[in-house]
Amino acid sequence: MDRWMHHLAEHGRLPLLFFLVGFIVGFVFIRVSVRLIRAQVRWWPGNVTPGGHHVHHVVFGVVCMLASGIALIAVYVDGTQTTGAVLATFFGIGAALVLDEFALIFYLADVYWAEQGRASVDAVFVAIAVTVMLLFGLRPLELFDVSGFREDPNPAVRGLIVALAVVNLLLAGMVLLKGKIWTGLVGLFVFPLLIVGAIRLSRPSAPWARWRYTRKPKRMERALRREKNIRRPLIRAKIWTQDMIAGTPNVEHVLEATEVELDRTVVAAPPPPTSGDDRRRVSI
Known part of the structure; x- marks a missing residue:
């Protein structure tokens, strides 16, 4: 130690x-x-x-x-x-x-x-x-790599380093707006994750889906279906564990309760407010 x-x-x-x-x-x-x-x-x-x-x-x-x-x-x-x-x-x-x-x-x-x-x-x-x-x-790829920037006086090399850092940040911001927090932040260390996260669909409740998918029902439907497919195994495991602790494990109950939970929690983002709508108040 x-x-x-x-x-x-x-x-x-x-x-x-x-x-x-x-x-x-x-x-x-x-x-x-x-x-x-x-x-x-x-x-x-x-x-x-x-x-x-x-x-x-x-x-x-x-x-x-x-x-x-x-x-x-x-x-x-x-x-x-x-x-x-x-x-x-x-x-x-x-x-x-x-x-x-x-x-x-x-x-x-x-x-x-x-x-x-x-x-x-x-x-x-x-x-x-x-x-x-x-x-x-x-270290995040390129983002904190300032040694090359300091050591190489070539403006082209310095410009490339800055450009790569900007691309990293822009892609990370896009992925975060898609609701993929883990992918966006860890992707700063593993750049291919940012590429995958930027290309793949947004989570249905994320700001990106709110801005881009509310007028595209087919894309929103795909996002909802994908989110359910991703979360279904985790929710099944959680409900099965709860049933095991309660002493009443039942496969049919787990399957049914999983779908109910998915319908309750996986929802589409509301459409963005129009110019005439009042701004929502935030309070806790």
């Missing part, structure tokens, strides 16, 4: 480790907190509501990230790894609070406890996976 910590410190990754620790602790804390608040546990502090207005915890996350991020920039040259590790911990806590409400930001709607709210959990686990890969020395 000491050898690994020494290796991380030698390669300047100690702040990244503390970011990961702060991120995980912050996420676990806020998930426990919101469940205690929802259960109306008396001894647990409730929502922050100054003047009757509920303040989302994403706000505290943004403030924490901004404060620690500015401090990290301020001590970038003269600061020690210890200082960086402390600030990175707070940055990780803030990032956890923000990503816990990723679905709210992504869908611009109150979906924290809804099926779409799972996007927040996906985003959190993707962030953890990406951080772990960075800890082990992996």
Whole structure:
């Protein structure tokens, strides 16, 4: 363990480790907190509501990230790894609070406890996976490859490096808009995943489907059918496990309950509002 910590410190990754620790602790804390608040546990502090207005915890996350991020920039040259590790911990806590409400930001709607709210959990686990890969020395293809940019004075080579980084980001953004969070973020490390994610159909409830498929019923139908085919084995396994725990496993019940669950959770995105529609209010 000491050898690994020494290796991380030698390669300047100690702040990244503390970011990961702060991120995980912050996420676990806020998930426990919101469940205690929802259960109306008396001894647990409730929502922050100054003047009757509920303040989302994403706000505290943004403030924490901004404060620690500015401090990290301020001590970038003269600061020690210890200082960086402390600030990175707070940055990780803030990032956890923000990503816990990723679905709210992504869908611009109150979906924290809804099926779409799972996007927040996906985003959190993707962030953890990406951080772990960075800890082990992996880097997103071209995105962080600045050594070639610095070493080669040829404008054409530098332009190519910048172009590849831009293509990576654009494809990742497209894949994320299609609702494929894991594919989009992990694809920064494995470029072919971005190509596959950009070509394949969007998830039916994603913003891309809302903008592009609501006027193309056949494509939306294909997206719904594909989503059900992907999720069907997972839901069957979940229901079978629940039945096993309850002591009443039944194949017919599993098959029937799976289709009911798919019909309930796999739905098409609503059409985008027209210019005359009022903007939806977001509240939790």
